[in-house]
Amino acid sequence: MSKPTPFFLPSAAALPDSLAVLHLKRDLLTPTILRTYDDEKVGYAEGKVTTTRYGNYPHSTLIGQPWGSQIIASWVDTGTRGRVGLQAGRGSKRKRGGSSTSHGDDAAATGENVTGLVQDEGTREPKQVRAPIPAETGFCHLLPPTPEVWTASLPHRTQVVYTPDYSYILQRLRVTPGTEVIEAGAGSGSFTHAAARAVFNGYPSDETNNSSRSVDERTADPGTGRVWSFEFHEQRVQKLQAEIQEHGLEGIVEVTHRDVYQDGFSVVDSAPELSVNASAVFLDLPAPWLALRHLTRDNSSPLNPSTSVHLCTFSPCIEQVQRTVSTLRSLGWLDIEMVELSARRIECRRERVGLHEEGLRGVNATPATVDEAIDRLREVEGRDRSYHYGMTIKTLNETLETAESMFGSEDGTRNQAEEYVSKQQRLQNIKDAQANRKLYKEGRLVHRSEPELKMHTSYLVFAVLPRAWTDEDERRAQEEVRRSFLEANTEGTVRPISKRQRKRAAKELAGGDKHAEMEMKWQVDDDDE
Numbered sequence: 037m038s039k040p041t042p043f044f045l046p047s048a049a050a051l052p053d054s055l056a057v058l059h060l061k062r063d064l065l066t067p068t069i070l071r072t073y074d075d076e077k078v079g080y081a082e083g084k085v086t087t088t089r090y091g092n093y094p095h096s097t098l099i100g101q102p103w104g105s106q107i108i109a110s111w112v113d114t115g116t117r118g119r120v121g122l123q124a125g126r127g128s129k130r131k132r133g134g135s136s137t138s139h140g141d142d143a144a145a146t147g148e149n150v151t152g153l154v155q156d157e158g159t160r161e162p163k164q165v166r167a168p169i170p171a172e173t174g175f176c177h178l179l180p181p182t183p184e185v186w187t188a189s190l191p192h193r194t195q196v197v198y199t200p201d202y203s204y205i206l207q208r209l210r211v212t213p214g215t216e217v218i219e220a221g222a223g224s225g226s227f228t229h230a231a232a233r234a235v236f237n238g239y240p241s242d243e244t245n246n247s248s249r250s251v252d253e254r255t256a257d258p259g260t261g262r263v264w265s266f267e268f269h270e271q272r273v274q275k276l277q278a279e280i281q282e283h284g285l286e287g288i289v290e291v292t293h294r295d296v297y298q299d300g301f302s303v304v305d306s307a308p309e310l311s312v313n314a315s316a317v318f319l320d321l322p323a324p325w326l327a328l329r330h331l332t333r334d335n336s337s338p339l340n341p342s343t344s345v346h347l348c349t350f351s352p353c354i355e356q357v358q359r360t361v362s363t364l365r366s367l368g369w370l371d372i373e374m375v376e377l378s379a380r381r382i383e384c385r386r387e388r389v390g391l392h393e394e395g396l397r398g399v400n401a402t403p404a405t406v407d408e409a410i411d412r413l414r415e416v417e418g419r420d421r422s423y424h425y426g427m428t429i430k431t432l433n434e435t436l437e438t439a440e441s442m443f444g445s446e447d448g449t450r451n452q453a454e455e456y457v458s459k460q461q462r463l464q465n466i467k468d469a470q471a472n473r474k475l476y477k478e479g480r481l482v483h484r485s486e487p488e489l490k491m492h493t494s495y496l497v498f499a500v501l502p503r504a505w506t507d508e509d510e511r512r513a514q515e516e517v518r519r520s521f522l523e524a525n526t527e528g529t530v531r532p533i534s535k536r537q538r539k540r541a542a543k544e545l546a547g548g549d550k551h552a553e554m555e556m557k558w559q560v561d562d563d564d565e
Contacts, residue, residue, distance in 0.1 A: 040239075040284060042054050042284065043229060044286070046103065046181075046246045049100055049102045049103065050070055052072050052099055054070055055069060055070075055181045055282065056070050056178060057180070058086060058107075060089075063188070066086060066189060067181070070098055071110040072099065078313040082094035082166055083095060083096055090166065091173070091176070093107060093110065094168045094173075095111060095530050103562070104179065106176075106177055107174055107175060108171065108174070110168035110171055121264070137464075138472070144435075149410055151194045161513060182565070183199075183232075184199050186226070186229050187199055187202075187226045187229075187470060195223070196232075200379035201496070202227045203230070206230065206234050209317075209346045211234040212235075213235060215235045215262055216263075216264065216313055216315060217262070218259075218264050218338065218349060219266065220265065220266045220296045220317075220320065221264045221267065221319065222265070222267040222272070222276055222291060223435040224276075225279060227275045229283070230274070232486065233319070234261075236288060247483055261288065263290070264290055264292070264312050264314060265291045266296050267291065268295050273292075273293040290303060296327045298513065301314075301338040313337070316346050316347075317339075317345065317346070317359070318348050318350070319348070320350040321349070323356070325359045325363035328360075328367055332367060333501070339501065340505065341504055342503060344500055344501065347369065347501065349497040351495050353495075357374055364497075367501075369499040370499065370500050370502060371500040372497075373500070374497050375498065380485045380486055381486050382483055383485070386475075388475070388478055389480075391403055391408050392409065394463060440556060487557075494515070516546070517537065517541055518541055
């Protein structure tokens with residue numbers, strides 16, 4: 037049995053050797069594998085550390101924390117990485133006028149990290165780490181991995197299928213737990229993870245997951261959903277296979293390096309007709325019409341013969357759509373439809389406007405009223421006069437009293453020298469007053485659609501291939517109708533068959549005997565009465 041994957045069954049808290057995602061801002065997420073030791077041999081005294089533009093996060097501060105927790109960044113000393121690199125065989129920093137191996141050789145010979153981190157001589161894994169020191173600024177949120185979070189944080193090897201696209205595609209393909217799905221053009225693995233969650237209804241047994249078994253045994257588990265993923269680029273296949281193994285999706289996702297244009301959708305070359313039994317197909321290919329010839333109802337077909345098959349192609353150009361639709365029609369696909377998706381997120385936030393917000397983040401530091409604008413103009417004018425004419429504080433007060441008599445005053449008195457403070461002091465006063473304010477309640481609540489459309493703009497072509505219907509299937513269907521008619525007359529039970537169908541069946545059963553045909557039709561009329 038495969039190990040439980042955090043994508044489907046996450047634990048209550050972050051565990052060692054599992055995938056976690058650091059949410060730094062709305063569109064900036066960083067995935068990492070949590071380790072209790074420095075597996076990358078970077079040499080931080082705190083053990084393994086994930087470094088970001090918003091701070092450093094030792095994994096000792098992440099492991100054991102409940103999902104969704106806010107993690108404070110830590111102060112990390114990065115000055116010893118060069119010397120520790122010598123122990124790992126990665127070279128060292130060269131000092132002026134000295135040997136580049138003097139200190140590093142001593143550390144390597146004793147097996148002790150120069151930062152005080154004790155390491156095992158064989159595995160070079162630390163046995164203890166230094167307690168992290170919280171930093172003054174920087175934080176992140178610890179999130180469990182989901183297909184949506186992974187799509188937003190995965191390393192882009194190709195253009196990815198974003199959440200609005202693959203959620204609609206999986207719904208149109210009627211993917212349910214236990215379904216087998218073909219994916220051609222795995223790329224970065226975004227759709228692969230989403231499809232794996234959609235088909236998941238349990239882990240296959242170890243025997244079923246054993247690649248040494250026959251194709252019949254590997255595919256004869258109808259209760260377990262699978263994603264058969266095909267990719268032409270060998271390096272992308274290797275990286276995706278490593279991610280599938282790290283994420284615990286083995287047995288649910290099988291990635292194959294194959295050119296589906298030429299070789300079709302086979303996992304085992306010795307018996308391609310038994311390899312895949314899919315009822316849903318997703319083609320993210322430059323020329324999907326070249327792969328459609330392998331998706332037919334012949335003996336070597338990878339499609340499920342007992343049910344209809346739903347297909348979707350993902351094409352950025354309308355010329356690709358035209359050729360795909362023409363090929364689908366020639367191969368007998370029905371219900372062909374093209375769809376273009378356009379999704380936008382709605383941004384909701386509080387908007388704070390006013391000069392009293394100057395210097396704060398996320399505000400509109402412009403005058404909110406006419407009075408604020410006039411006061412700021414008076415302040416700028418007074419500061420300009422003081423700069424150009426070199427006035428003293430006493431002369432400035434006299435000048436401002438004259439200006440007050442011209443503009444008028446509410447109370448008739450005004451201490452001008454106290455009002456004209458420096459800009460730095462004014463910003464500091466605003467920052468100090470922020471600590472006693474509840475900013476989440478202030479301002480005006482606004483919402484607007486985001487201007488950026490973060491999607492891979494493409495056309496989706498959907499089609500349905502009906503199940504194969506042979507003469508033998510037609511004969512069995514007719515026999516079923518006749519048997520239903522006979523049972524309805526002999527047992528006196530009500531069958532879900534119309535009166536016209538029963539009279540037609542009576543005519544066929546009579547075999548040209550008009551007298552027998554009339555008697556059976558009278559029997560049908562008597563049963564209805």
